[in-house]
Amino acid sequence: MGERQISQAVIRRLPRYYRYLGELLENGVERISSNELSKRMKVTASQIRQDLNNFGGFGQQGYGYNVKYLHSEIGKILGIDKSNHMVIIGAGNLGHALANYSAFEKRGFVLDGMFDVNPELVGMEVRGIPVQMIDELEPFLESHQIDIGVLTIPKSAVVEIANILVKHGVKAIWNFAHTDLNLPDDVIVENVHLSESLMRLSYNIARYKEEHNK
Amino acid sequence: MGERQISQAVIRRLPRYYRYLGELLENGVERISSNELSKRMKVTASQIRQDLNNFGGFGQQGYGYNVKYLHSEIGKILGIDKSNHMVIIGAGNLGHALANYSAFEKRGFVLDGMFDVNPELVGMEVRGIPVQMIDELEPFLESHQIDIGVLTIPKSAVVEIANILVKHGVKAIWNFAHTDLNLPDDVIVENVHLSESLMRLSYNIARYKEEHNK
Numbered sequence: 001m002g003e004r005q006i007s008q009a010v011i012r013r014l015p016r017y018y019r020y021l022g023e024l025l026e027n028g029v030e031r032i033s034s035n036e037l038s039k040r041m042k043v044t045a046s047q048i049r050q051d052l053n054n055f056g057g058f059g060q061q062g063y064g065y066n067v068k069y070l071h072s073e074i075g076k077i078l079g080i081d082k083s084n085h086m087v088i089i090g091a092g093n094l095g096h097a098l099a100n101y102s103a104f105e106k107r108g109f110v111l112d113g114m115f116d117v118n119p120e121l122v123g124m125e126v127r128g129i130p131v132q133m134i135d136e137l138e139p140f141l142e143s144h145q146i147d148i149g150v151l152t153i154p155k156s157a158v159v160e161i162a163n164i165l166v167k168h169g170v171k172a173i174w175n176f177a178h179t180d181l182n183l184p185d186d187v188i189v190e191n192v193h194l195s196e197s198l199m200r201l202s203y204n205i206a207r208y209k210e211e212h213n214k
Numbered sequence: 215m216g217e218r219q220i221s222q223a224v225i226r227r228l229p230r231y232y233r234y235l236g237e238l239l240e241n242g243v244e245r246i247s248s249n250e251l252s253k254r255m256k257v258t259a260s261q262i263r264q265d266l267n268n269f270g271g272f273g274q275q276g277y278g279y280n281v282k283y284l285h286s287e288i289g290k291i292l293g294i295d296k297s298n299h300m301v302i303i304g305a306g307n308l309g310h311a312l313a314n315y316s317a318f319e320k321r322g323f324v325l326d327g328m329f330d331v332n333p334e335l336v337g338m339e340v341r342g343i344p345v346q347m348i349d350e351l352e353p354f355l356e357s358h359q360i361d362i363g364v365l366t367i368p369k370s371a372v373v374e375i376a377n378i379l380v381k382h383g384v385k386a387i388w389n390f391a392h393t394d395l396n397l398p399d400d401v402i403v404e405n406v407h408l409s410e411s412l413m414r415l416s417y418n419i420a421r422y423k424e425e426h427n428k
Contacts, residue, residue, distance in 0.1 A: 011417055015410035019392065042394075078413045079420025093314060097307035103392070103409050107416065147419055172419050174412070178233065178317070180256075188422060190415040192408065195317050196229035198388070199292045201404040202321065203225055205361055205386050206293025208402060 006054050013051055014074055016041065021071035033064035080107040085145060086174075089161050090152035091116035091124065091131045094176060098150060099126040109148070113140055117157070137161075141168035148172045155179035220268050227265055228288055230255070235285035247278035294321040299359060300388075303375050304366035305330035305338065305345045308390060312364060313340040323362070327354055331371070351375075355382035362386045369393040 020041055024032060034052075038045035052070070075081055088095045091114050098104075099111055114131045116122075121131045132140065141164070149165040151158055151173060158177040165173065172188040175181055178195050234255055238246060248266075252259035266284070289295055302309045305328050312318075313325055328345045330336075335345045346354065355378070363379040365372055365387060372391040379387065386402040389395055392409050 012414065014417070015407070015413035018413060019407075019409065023393070077417070077420075079416040079423075080413060082420060082423075084416060084419055093307050093311035097311055098408075100307060101408070104412075107409070107412065109412065109416075148415065171422060172415055174415055179237070186422070188415065188418040190411055190418075192406070192411055193229070193233075194312075194315070194406065195233065195321070197404055197406055198318075198321065198323065199229035199232060199294060200226065201362065201386055201388055201402065202293040202298060202323075203228070203291065204402040204404075205298055206291075206296060208385060208400070209293075209296075 018074045024067045031064045083108050084147040085110050085112050086148035087113040088150040089115050091121050095152040150174045152176045232288045238281045245278045297322050298361040299324050299326050300362035301327040302364040303329050305335045308366040364388045366390045
């Protein structure tokens with residue numbers, strides 16, 4: 001489908017299309033025009049047409065988009081019709097929150113293991129997955145094919161753990177630690193820097209208060 | 215300082231500068247050139263100079279940037295020298311993870327209340343803040359000045375709660391629910407859509423596997 005030339009900007013928008021189309025599906029909507037979708041998503045209809053044309057365009061003039069078909073095609077492009085196996089390193093509250101996240105399995109993400117340094121957590125189970133001690137990580141990676149390592153650990157520990165994961169062939173890191181990782185170029189890193197999100201919020205509040213003389 | 219004309223792109227980058235400068239401070243680094251900072255942050259030195267020039271430029275030719283001064287000035291721009299009061303709605307794992315997030319107070323974010331619909335959570339405390347039932351939210355908002363509502367609840371509940379918050383003068387929402395909010399234009403919304411982050415990861419893994427014929 002020639003999706004190799006798709007810009008990162010379009011790729012960043014695809015999950016949002018997928019989410020909206022999923023909501024439409026849940027509400028029993030079978031087809032939608034780019035104008036209607038535009039109103040809901042608050043992006044221009046021409047942007048929508050342009051983005052979806054990257055994938056050969058699923059729309060028909062005067063008919064609109066077939067919601068189910070478009071949802072499933074974008075899902076394929078996003079790779080969520082395939083299974084990805086993952087481990088979570090860090091079984092604190094955030095690790096638990098992610099492990100309990102029900103959308104994971106719906107989107108092909110299979111949690112195979114959870115690891116922590118805290119011996120008090122050993123024996124605990126999250127959705128049937130036992131928390132193991134961190135020194136069991138390397139033997140585990142040797143006997144399991146893991147695609148994604150999810151890091152919900154302090155930044156002081158993150159470099160060592162990321163290197164262990166990469167050494168054992170893990171090709172993608174979902175990083176929640178407040179630091180950037182320096183990993184080989186072929187390792188895929190998706191950062192979720194909550195502190196930066198919070199600072200953007202703080203910036204906008206400060207501007208708001210300034211403008212309203214509060 | 216004329217920061218009103220600063221583009222959103224620059225603002226999105228400021229928290230990352232703040233994080234790097236904070237790490238330098240922790241490591242006892244007193245000054246840094248744009249070239250050194252460029253290497254660490256993996257952005258061009260000219261981008262750094264351009265970005266920081268937006269704020270009058272804190273650098274001096276041949277000397278570089280004073281790390282402590284620049285860190286503190288960016289902190290002021292980001293508004294984290296001021297206090298912001300917040301409530302967390304949703305005392306599940308994610309709500310707990312955020313409530314326990316130690317960087318909050320360091321950055322002026324004060325947690326005043328936590329609310330949930332689950333009666334089993336009542337009486338639980340997180341960092342001295344008791345979890346209250348959701349029907350206590352409105353009276354609480356009437357007697358407290360709250361800047362930020364943090365939403366870690368399912369998307370089905372999010373619209374109703376966001377409207378209650380806005381009705382009582384809350385001006386900023388940190389939204390973790392998997393949906394967009396339609397709120398008045400003057401309400402600041404910062405979304406953290408974890409499912410979209412996960413799908414970007416999934417997309418990149420799918421492309422990787424395709425290229426490596428796995």
